Amino acid sequence: MHLHCYSWTGAGEDRELEGERRPPPPPADADVFLASPLPPMRTCDWLLKPAQRIDASPATVREAVEWLADRYRAAEPSFLRPEDEARIGLAVRLAFAEQDLGSGVDVQWGIWLTAGRFFTCAVICCSPNRHADYPCPIR
Template structure:
């Protein structure tokens, strides 16, 4: 197993555009989903996006956790509700992420930022236990 890491920052209101965030069932056209910069509704569906959307790939859980921690720390000054996030904290988030990834379960973090922006960071297990998607880097 390896781990693909994805990140998106944009206006939170854009997340309402479910048509671009949900892979349509056949025979509908998947082009809007595939071309959209928006994060998918299901974390595993990041694997359907073009390989250029991959921010990093790791074979070790520790490396993926470091990636998550870096994204968290760089966004922390812009958290919309830093006091609420402090109640959860990075250490607890990393503990849960480790448990999930070591069990082959994807991890998705999302944070509201100042100015109506939203940040999402996802680590997706490949191969994936939720969907039979091929590896985008293959």
């Protein structure tokens, strides 16, 4: 197993565009899904996005957790409800992420930001993924 990291920040209302967030069943044309910058509905479907969408491919779970921490900290000044996030806290999020990724479980965080924006970051387990038998997007 190896890991790929993805992120997206945009207008929260765009998440309602489910047609862009779901890959169509074969043999339908997947161009809309592939071209869309929106995060997929299913976490594992990040692996269907073009390889250019990969932000990082950490060599270890520890590096993936550090990537998540960096993304969280970068978004933190814009959190819509920082007091709600403080109830969970970054340390707890990171501990669960390390445990989950070490067990081969994908991790995705989504947080509302100011001005109606939404932030999501994900670390996806690849080759194999528990939820889909997708080929690696870079191999």
